[in-house]
Each structure stands twice: as structure tokens, then as C-alpha cells.
Amino acid sequence: MSAPELPAQLRSALEAKLHGLARDEIAARAAQISKTYRDGGNSRVIASSADALAYALVRMPATYAAVAASLGALVELKPDFAPSGLLDVGAGPGTASWAAAETFSSLRKFTLLDINAALQTLALELGRDHGRLAAMTCRRDLHALDEAEPSDLVIASYLIGEFGEAGRSTFTERLWAKTGDTLLVVEPGTPAGFRRIIELRTQLIADGAHVVAPCPHDGLCPLSAPDWCHFAQRLPRLRAHIQLKGAELPFEDEKFSYVVLTRNPMAKRFSRVLAPPVVGKVEVSAKLCTADGLQMTKVPRRDKAAYARARRWRWGEAVDKS
Template sequence: MTDLPEALRDGLDAALAGFPPTRLSSGVQRLMSAYRSGGPASAPILRSDVDVAAYAAYRMPATFAAVRAALRQVAEAVPDWAPRSLSDVGGGTGAAAWAAVAAFPSLRAVTVLDQVAAALTFGRRLARHSAEPALRGAAWQRWRAGADVPAADLVTIAYLLGELTPAQQETVLTAALATGGAIAVIEPGTPEGYRRVLAARAALLAHGHTIVAPCPHQLGCPLETGDWCHFPARVPRSALHRQLKAGQLGWEDEKFALVVAMPGPPPAVPGRVLRHPRYRKNLVTLQVCTAAGTTATATVTKREGQRYRAARDVSWGDAWPPT
């Protein structure tokens, strides 16, 4: 379970207290149907302070958890990497910036870029609750897809590409690559989100960047036909979620797709678990993406001792075998 940092939870509670729950609920309903309809947005989806608050309440815990999980894969793949600056592109209320600061305590300078001023204002208010100087002192800048991205060691592009046309997606990636930094693209874990990630992956490779997550190789994706690469991040449901989805579980799995690339040599990731492991008596079965650019089924029996104990501990999205 990926809980929100306490400071972010406190900030959200304080910021949301000013909005009547019924207005938040109707804001969430409107956003849910806007996001479900999919496709590039011809006008900003976040149109008012209520929309921004509803987005923060309804989506920030999930997008925080997804970006946190994506960047965990990076921190494990390149453990010595310590980025100092972040540009969070289409950063909205700053969920990815919070996740990046949690993943990389080395971050000192954070810039959040978005077209919606109300989202940036809301995000700045939330960030004041953080004890991290990088978040408290973050720059919150109006920005439109097509404009340059400020140079940074890490550029996060989380849940943005789906709101852009393919041409805009390409322009944003080109601007991100011009920073010379690592690029992390996170999208919903749907077949469509995966397709956008695949296109981004191709552009990152063509530029000469090295894929560091999730792929344990620099080759074509073996899931390209008939499947899609995605991972889960378990998120506690907020009070608002529970109100909207009465009677359901206290948590949900946010599925996300990702690609992260940076200049430099490939990391030594042996393989990546692609599905929930299956357990039978004295047997664990893992579906793995391998360093050879293929998928394989690893069956690990109790007789294998330490390897079996390791297999029982891994989860969907972890490296396999553990490094």
C-alpha cells in the first residue's frame, strides 16, 4: 500500500475543508466522465477551483502512488543516481513532484509546469505543508505544451500525454529531451496508455537515451502484440472515494504504464515481473520480461531454498531475480 506522505494528507485535508462535499462530489463526477471519454482535450479539463480541488481529492493519491512506484523501479535500477533538479511537466497540483522528492531525497530544485493557474496555486498551497525545502521552495510556472521545458536532471511527464494530440506528445517529448535529463513518462495502465508509452519509448531510444525502467533490455517490447505492459500501485481510498463508491473496498489498485530513460549505460536489471505471482503448494510461478527482450515463465519450487523464498517475496513490478 502506498500511503500519501503525512504532510500531503494534512495539506489536502486543510485545502479541501473549504469546499462543500456535495460540490466536490459533483466535480469528481464531471472529471470522471471527462477522463473516461479519453482522447486529446480541446480545452483544459480543469476549469475552476472546484475542479482542481476535486482532482486533488480524487486523483492525487493514485497518481502519487503510480509515480512513486515508477520511480522506485528507477531508484532500484540505478541506485547511485541522485538527481538534483526536477521539471514536472503537466504537473497540475504536484503529485509527481511529491513522489519524486520522496523517491530522490537528493532533489534540491523543483519546477512544476502546467497550463491551469488554479492547479498551480492549489499545488503551491499543498507544498507549503511539506518539510522538504525542494517542495516548499518549488517554482510553479504557467506553461503550455509546445513551450520549452526548464533544464533538469529529471523530467516527469505523468498522466499528461493522454490529454494531448500525437503531434503535441511528440513536441513535449522533444522539449523534455532537450533538457538532457532523465525522462519519466507515466500513463494510465490501459492499452491506450501503454501505446502512448511505447511511442515515447521509441522516441527516447531514437534520441540515444537508455531505458532504465521498466524494461530489462533496450529491444522491442515483447508485449506489443496482444498484451500491454502495466503495473499496479495499491492506494488507500480517500473518504471522498468511499463516499462515491459506497460499500466497496478501502483500497484500490491504480494501474499504470511507464517508461523511464536517461543518458548513460544500461543498468543491470535481470528481468521484471509482469503479473501477480501465482502460488501453489511449494511452487511460485512468475511471468517475467527478460534481458533478452522476451517473456518467460519462471517456476520456482521449494527445493530451490533461497530462490524460493525470494520468489515468495516478489511482487508484480519487481526485478527478478532480485539484484
């Protein structure tokens, strides 16, 4: 996967918001918000415009990278998909909407749903100078999802973990009911995040959905604990990002799990690289999820053409073994 960076216009808007503010105060707010999320809290901790900005500066780059990488996987396998409308559920500061706008020039209607007023206000302010995002609409009442019109593309990123186990099943039904064509769900790349993805995947396949990515099939996941399906996206850190997190490295790696589901069966299936391949002088070894299940594939150097292709495989890629 290539490294998706925040669009220049979004970076500039975030930097402008930070101008004149005390970095120490914003850093302290960001640290408190991060601790709350780690302790199982939710977006209610974000209560002011300063809180929303602190959250956006720390989390927007990583969330954007994960969503953009997932949308890239969608485009790779459904190159003709040209959605006109997006429903961004749990939109926060609008991160997924920015990623979708960058991915699909066809998008004209952006509907953002989030219960947090501070994050919604920030989303509107960040998007107001964007040619298409300037027309986004935001709602934050409890009935917004049920009353929203179905959209070609629906995204729920880093959201379903905020629901209890009983509530997730109902929420999954509500998401799918608003999906005109394709649904993307992204979660943290942890065992718990992966389990939530698998639960949603299983439920919606039973309701007639078909997997686009990352799975090359609609069958049961072949992985078993303690293994789990996740991917990593390296992303550059903004200068403010480095300052607020007290980071030393100019990049970070966001680990995420995701699933893209559609209402129509996929015509062609590709295998998925589930871990960094091991490239040796004799062979390339790779862990692949295939239409026939999990395979530990070894491509010998004596097969020069296949070996050359396998050397270019990257974790998370869809690959054609034929």
C-alpha cells in the first residue's frame, strides 16, 4: 500500500486552526483524550473546540491513512465504482469524508452523522473551502441514521467499538439498510477490533452481502486465535503532530482491520497478502488468504517470472497468483 497523506488543503486548515494557541495546552488535551479512549471511553470527552482540534491533530492523519488505504483496496477491485453520495457515520471531524473525496471525484453529496457537536463544527470549518466538501450536511440527533437517505457509499470508521455487544448487531443492520451499494467499516488493528469486523462481516453475509476486500471469498474466515487479520499503514507525521505527541520519529504505523461489503457478487477474486513476505535468495515465502482458504505460499527463485512478481508483494496487497 502506498502512503496516503492528508491533503495539502486539510493540512493547511489544521495548521491555521492551531495558530496562536498554546501548544502545551493542546498537547495536554490530546493526551487526556487518548487516555480516555484507551480506557474504553468515547467521544463525549471531546467537549470544546480546543478538544476537537487536539483530537484531530493527533488522530486525523492515522485515521485518514487507514480509510484511504481501505478505499484504495476497494477501487483496485471495483475500478468502475463511481459513487455520487457518501454517508459518513460517526464522522468525527470528517476524516473519512476527506479520504472519500480524494478517492472518488464522482462524489457530490456528503452526509456526516456524529453525536459530538464540537467535532461536527470542526468538520464543517475544515471543509468549508473545499469545492465539494463545502456542501456537506451534518446531523447529530439520535434518529439521524434511521432518517438518512441510502447512499451509494457508507463508511463507519473507528466507530462500532463504541457499541456494546448487543447494540452492535442492531447498529450493523441499520448501517446495511442505508447502504445502496458499498459499505466500508474500519476498526483498530487489534484482536478485539478484528473480532468486531468478523462479527459484522458474518452478520451481513448472512443478509446477502458480498465481500470486496480484504477477503477473496464470502466464506468463513480461515484464521483462528491468536492470529488475526490486520494491516499496517505508514504515514508521515505533521509538524504539529510530532510536537503534540512528543514523538521523535517523523512517521508512525497505523494498524487497522477493515471490511468492504457490497450488494453484488464479485466477478473476480484475488488473494490477499496477510503478513510481510519473507524474501530470500532461494524463495519468497508469503502468507496468503485465497479463495480456497489460508495458504503459506513459497515461490522458488528458479521460477524467475513468478519470483520477480512475488518479490514485489507487500503486506495488505491483493495479488493474482495466476
